[in-house]
Amino acid sequence: xxxxxxxxxxxxxxxxxxxxxxxxxxxxxxxxxxxxxxxxxxxxxxxxxxxxxxxxxxxxxxxxxxxxxxxxxxxxxxxxxxxxxxxxxxxxxxxxxxxxxxxxxxxxxxxxxxxxxxxxxxxxxxxxxxxxxxxxxxxxxxxxxxxxxxxxxxxxxxxxxxxxxxxxxxxxxxxxxxxxxxxxxxxxxxxxxxxxxxxxxxxxxxxxxxxxxxxxxxxxxxxxxxxxxxxxxxxxxxxxxxxxxxxxxxxxxxxxxxxxxxxxxxxxxxxxxxxxxxxxxxxxxxxxxxxxxxxxxxxxxxxxxxxxxxxxxxxxxxxxxxxxxxxxxxxxxxxxxxxx
Numbered sequence: 538x539x540x541x542x543x544x545x546x547x548x549x550x551x552x553x554x555x556x557x558x559x560x561x562x563x564x565x566x567x568x569x570x571x572x573x574x575x576x577x578x579x580x581x582x583x584x585x586x587x588x589x590x591x592x593x594x595x596x597x598x599x600x601x602x603x604x605x606x607x608x609x610x611x612x613x614x615x616x617x618x619x620x621x622x623x624x625x626x627x628x629x630x631x632x633x634x635x636x637x638x639x640x641x642x643x644x645x646x647x648x649x650x651x652x653x654x655x656x657x658x659x660x661x662x663x664x665x666x667x668x669x670x671x672x673x674x675x676x677x678x679x680x681x682x683x684x685x686x687x688x689x690x691x692x693x694x695x696x697x698x699x700x701x702x703x704x705x706x707x708x709x710x711x712x713x714x715x716x717x718x719x720x721x722x723x724x725x726x727x728x729x730x731x732x733x734x735x736x737x738x739x740x741x742x743x744x745x746x747x748x749x750x751x752x753x754x755x756x757x758x759x760x761x762x763x764x765x766x767x768x769x770x771x772x773x774x775x776x777x778x779x780x781x782x783x784x785x786x787x788x789x790x791x792x793x794x795x796x797x798x799x800x801x802x803x804x805x806x807x808x809x810x811x812x813x814x815x816x817x818x819x820x821x822x823x824x825x826x827x828x829x830x831x832x833x834x835x836x837x838x839x840x841x842x843x844x845x846x847x848x849x850x851x852x853x854x855x856x857x858x859x860x861x862x863x864x865x866x867x868x869x870x871x872x873x874x875x876x877x
Contacts, residue, residue: 539653540604540625542579544699545724545756550782553580553726553759554769555608560590563597569766570601576770577785580757582606582628591615595622606655610662613639620652626699628655631686632662640686644693653697656686659730660704676712679704684720698723699757703730707745718754727755738762739772746776784819787874790834791824798826800844800863808867813874820877822870823852840873842866 538544542551554573558565560583570581585591585607598605606626607619613635616627627647634640647654660674663682671678679702687698700723702713710729718725729745732738742760749755760772777783791806792798806824813822823838825831828845832852835841841852844866851858851869861869 539580539606542604544653548756550750550755550777551579551757552577552770552773552777553582553606553757554578554766554773555582555584555759557766560584560597561587561593563593566593566597567600570597570603570605572767573770574601574603576767577774578603578766578770580604580606580626582608582759584608585615585619586610587612588615588618591618592622594619594624598623609634611635613643616643617646620646620650624652626653626655628657629686630657630659630662631682632658632664637689640689641693644690644695647690647697648693648695651697653699654690654695655699655701655726656683656690657701657726658682658686658703660706660709661730674704674709676702676704676709676716679709679713680716680720683717687721687723699726700724701726701728703728705729705731707741710745711748714749714754715752718752724756725754726757726759728759728761730761732761734763735768735772738768742772743776743779746773747780750776750780750782786816787813787818788821789813789824790821790838792826792830792834794826797829798844799846800826800849800866802826802844805842805844805866805870809870812867812871816874818877820874822874824870839877840870842870 556566556569558569560566581603604625606628607624608628609616610630610633658679663674663678667678667682683700683702702717704710727746727749729741732741746758758773760769762769774785794802820839823834823841825834825843831843835843835852836855843850847863849861851861
């Protein structure tokens with residue numbers, strides 16, 4: 538349990554992100570947490586680079602109900618302060634937290650407060666001794682680093698543990714998680730680190746996270762984006778919904794358009810997408826622009842439109858409802874969606 542949220546053990550795969558404000562700036566951080574929560578973020582991680590940030594967690598915690606994880610590197614004392622100030626979870630990186638005794642001290646404090654620890658290994662910060670043994674940050678090196686740290690936490694009397702083994706290489710990330718999943722039953726936090734700007738991050742994360750989830754590997758995910766963290770949540774939710782792992786609302790299907798298209802599909806799709814963003818029902822909505830695949834796709838949807846020159850056919854669960862004039866396409870679709 539991370540706060541009130543279950544991780545692993547058959548619980549739904551959860552979506553998390555990380556604030557990009559200075560954690561010491563309480564007002565800005567609380568505001569960003571609120572934006573993330575509205576988008577559907579279920580776990581929020583905050584950078585804790587210094588004592589000021591660690592102590593700010595207490596004030597932030599009083600205003601944010603989403604579980605908060607303190608991201609700790611280099612200074613183990615910051616983890617102790619963060620837990621004292623109410624962090625729901627701690628992330629440590631075994632490659633830079635200071636060795637076995639520091640890990641044990643964090644684990645003992647976490648055990649006393651029943652606070653989960655994420656052992657978060659990144660390819661850029663694996664312990665030098667493990668790097669030397671493996672000739673670099675290989676998937677096997679990441680897995681060894683994580684499991685070694687897990688054993689140290691267990692030896693200190695704590696077993697509320699999540700694990701991540703992220704690389705910027707999609708292929709290495711997949712192999713590292715596959716390896717760890719063979720070695721332990723602890724919940725896994727899955728993501729591709731440093732995935733880049735939005736489009737690149739979406740593609741790389743969909744491949745890496747999607748492949749692992751299809752294998753049954755992963756209990757909570759974070760899409761890493763160079764940009765607004767709200768994009769991370771949007772992409773993560775789309776990955777989960779596309780795989781059928783979770784549902785967050787309607788699935789919108791639309792044709793890519795081509796020279797046969799005689800209606801403004803792009804405009805119609807954007808208007809419908811914006812209008813249904815708060816709809817929670819798990820329905821399939823199809824918007825198609827010509828007679829090739831249009832009628833078939835629209836017929837298969839819960840609500841569908843097959844457009845043609847100046848008019849289109851509206852479908853509902855496989856049945857033709859009526860012809861609709863082009864100027865009424867959006868209204869007709871929204872009316873039918875509202876009936877579901």
